[in-house]
Amino acid sequence: MADGLGWAVGECSDDPNQNKQQRKQAQIDHAPHISEDTKHVKLADKLSNLHSIIEAPPSGWDQHRIQDYFVWAKRVSDGCKDANPGLADQLEELYKSATFTLKGKTYKCHPDYA
Numbered sequence: 001m002a003d004g005l006g007w008a009v010g011e012c013s014d015d016p017n018q019n020k021q022q023r024k025q026a027q028i029d030h031a032p033h034i035s036e037d038t039k040h041v042k043l044a045d046k047l048s049n050l051h052s053i054i055e056a057p058p059s060g061w062d063q064h065r066i067q068d069y070f071v072w073a074k075r076v077s078d079g080c081k082d083a084n085p086g087l088a089d090q091l092e093e094l095y096k097s098a099t100f101t102l103k104g105k106t107y108k109c110h111p112d113y114a
Contacts, residue, residue, distance in 0.1 A: 031079025039083030046073045054100050070110040
């Protein structure tokens with residue numbers, strides 16, 4: 001994986017000519033078709049980002065924006081999960097059970113899991 005890592009990170013880059021929604025949809029659409037190295041990078045990046053959001057929600061983000069990010073992240077990571085079942089399982093656990101606290105109230109990170 002080390003030899004292809006630079007290329008994998010480059011393959012993760014968004015098209016700057018697209019708007020935010022287009023870039024987010026492109027990540028969902030392309031995730032199943034990217035290289036194995038890039039899938040590893042995507043899964044690790046999503047896991048890191050989600051943990052950061054749980055620990056300290058970004059300033060200015062409300063409950064819905066945080067939950068929308070988790071829903072989107074799951075759609076991306078679902079397209080990569082075959083590359084690293086261990087990371088995919090860690091992400092799945094976050095989607096199922098993680099919570100965050102905002103303004104003294106606790107919410108489920110991924111609202112679609114009961």
